[in-house]
Amino acid sequence: ITITDSDRSRSVSASIEVTILPALAATMSLTSNVPPAIGSINPDKQVQILAKVSIPGSLSGNLSWSLGNVDDSFNDAASLLDLPSIALTPVRQIVTAIPLLDYQIVTMNLVLPKDVLIGGMTYNFRLHSSLAAPGTSSSAIIAIAVNEPPRPGVFSISPSSGQELFDDFFFSCYNWFDSELPLTYQFGYWSSSSSSASSKSLIVVRSKLELSSTSLVLPAGSASKNFTVPCIAEVFDSLSARSQAVENVIVT
Secondary structure, eight states, X not given: OEEEOTTSSOEEXXXXXXXXXXXSSOEEEEEESSOTTTOXXXXXXXXXXXXXXXXXXXXXXXXXXXXXXXXXXXXXXXXXXXXXXXXXXXXXXXXXXXXXXXXXXXXXXXXXXXXXXXXXXXXXXXXXXXXXXXXXXXXXXXXXXXXXXXXXXXXXEESSEEOTTTSOEEEEEESOBOSSOOOEEEEEEEOTTOSSOXXXXXXXXXXXXXXXEEEEOOOOOXXXXXXXXXXXXXXXXXXXXXXXXXXXXXXX
């Protein structure tokens, strides 16, 4: 700094040397596979949270994932999920100091399987860093909103019985609701050769359309199952979240 008097005849200078010391806390960057333009993810999708953590090279410590807010409080969704038991990746990691580096970059990703998060809820995932002295603790949080599938309405079929490949069955859905419009409807039946309603046995007769009803002919049901044919309606929102309803008819 230099000080000069008003007539510029005298001046005095002084200097201070400033040394920038490494930060004593980890810094974190969190991203996810939630589409930014949509802002939520469907329950039947795997959740991937990517974390890059910058840690002073001279410090050791540990990293851990948890559910909750930065202040250690929990939201309603957190109480319903046992993160260590369902995560496909480790939720804890020990970090060893590397004194030769100013900083080391550590990856601490979190991957969750599909169908473990509840539609309509928002989950706060927190990554916590605890460093050995003189280091300090720090946390970062990312919110994952889960899209809610269409809320069930009514699925009906008329008539309740008929002759195979001859009688028309009228499939109809109404009073289904979702904020992500438009809704689309798909109709089919479970194969009579299957002992359970699995995705491998689903026969789609009418693919997704906004029209919520259709007329279909059906094959006969199995005699061992009293000629029952389980029919299905699948209702999708604009983000492809899906709800299902099943109605049985008798086809001889």
